[in-house]
Amino acid sequence: MTSSRISRHLPIINIASYLRTSQNPEDIAARQATSEALHSACLQFGFFYLDISEYIDPGIPEELATLAHQFFALPQEEKDKLSISNQDNARGYARLKENVTNGKADNHEGLDFYRPVQDPDPRRPLWGENQWPDLAGFKEKYEAWVQKMKDLGLIVSRRWMAIGLGMTPDEWQELRSQVDDSFWVMRAIGYPPLPDDHDGFSCGAHKDYGCLTFLYADPIPSALQVFLRQTGSIAAADATGLPVERGAEEGVWINADPIPGCVVCNIGEMWEVWTNGLYKSTLHRVIHRSSSYRVSVPFFFEPNFDSVVKPLAAAKRIQGAAGSVVPEKKPVVYGEFLLAKVGGNFAGGKYDD
Ligand SMILES: O=C(O)CCC(=O)C(=O)O
Numbered sequence: 001m002t003s004s005r006i007s008r009h010l011p012i013i014n015i016a017s018y019l020r021t022s023q024n025p026e027d028i029a030a031r032q033a034t035s036e037a038l039h040s041a042c043l044q045f046g047f048f049y050l051d052i053s054e055y056i057d058p059g060i061p062e063e064l065a066t067l068a069h070q071f072f073a074l075p076q077e078e079k080d081k082l083s084i085s086n087q088d089n090a091r092g093y094a095r096l097k098e099n100v101t102n103g104k105a106d107n108h109e110g111l112d113f114y115r116p117v118q119d120p121d122p123r124r125p126l127w128g129e130n131q132w133p134d135l136a137g138f139k140e141k142y143e144a145w146v147q148k149m150k151d152l153g154l155i156v157s158r159r160w161m162a163i164g165l166g167m168t169p170d171e172w173q174e175l176r177s178q179v180d181d182s183f184w185v186m187r188a189i190g191y192p193p194l195p196d197d198h199d200g201f202s203c204g205a206h207k208d209y210g211c212l213t214f215l216y217a218d219p220i221p222s223a224l225q226v227f228l229r230q231t232g233s234i235a236a237a238d239a240t241g242l243p244v245e246r247g248a249e250e251g252v253w254i255n256a257d258p259i260p261g262c263v264v265c266n267i268g269e270m271w272e273v274w275t276n277g278l279y280k281s282t283l284h285r286v287i288h289r290s291s292s293y294r295v296s297v298p299f300f301f302e303p304n305f306d307s308v309v310k311p312l313a314a315a316k317r318i319q320g321a322a323g324s325v326v327p328e329k330k331p332v333v334y335g336e337f338l339l340a341k342v343g344g345n346f347a348g349g350k351y352d353d
């Protein structure tokens, strides 16, 4: 494929058809079309918009962003009371620049929640307790969103995988058993404007770890950028004047600006393993230069902690039918993979790939 034929616009995929379970031919055809759109979005981009306006009132994620603004506007000592150092170094509040990506401090602060665990132990990595701000409605509204996003992860995976990847019902049940108790992460991120002299980014280039990220962000353009691989273009060309990242890869950075009623969705590295590389998880970064304080609230739908992630037979069938000879990716135990990533958190990059 030549670079000129690659679209630079991320597709918008409406999941309304997935919410209808009827077996009438129109609904079946609509679900088929949605799954094909998801499949091709993942072959080409690994990034797309999901229009979820029929699934959830678009005002609800706005409320989450408002609550996150309220939290980040608190005095520093109030926010520090929820410091990740009280817990497992993952759950809680991390100060501005505390997170490091690709060796550079990110110009953001964040508040992270993970799936609660049995017998929490703050000395054990990832096994502490969530720390909720003492702001009216915060915990309830975030927990309700987590439930909606977990359900969305399952709805999308089921329909998409079964139809888009051509899985048998048994194969889907097997995959389902690996994501039905997702070790999810819910994050609120606060981005002050990026100072001109900051050596780094608002959030440096990274891939997400797990399955699916559903991101709602304040409606501010030109902040989140997605790297599209394109042979024939200048290595990592962009208009920001910032240093080239990942110089070995050729491509362009495009903006993924918020669209009303949609979440930005991308696939994480576990999907790369499940599909044996058929789908690629895609680098993205944030450069927030406008004058306002930006908030985003990504939800990460991840495999179960103990899930053994390995290439799916359905993906290998597609590769076989296309005559591609692809070396098989090694199985990964998700929890071990995550621990290795988070282990590098604040020394060498929480999000490094
Ligand atoms: O804030 C954003 O737009 C993106 C954040 C992100 O990529 C992440 O937390 O993994």
Ligand SMILES: [Fe+2]
Binding pocket: 206, 207, 208, 284
């Ligand atoms: Fe990300």
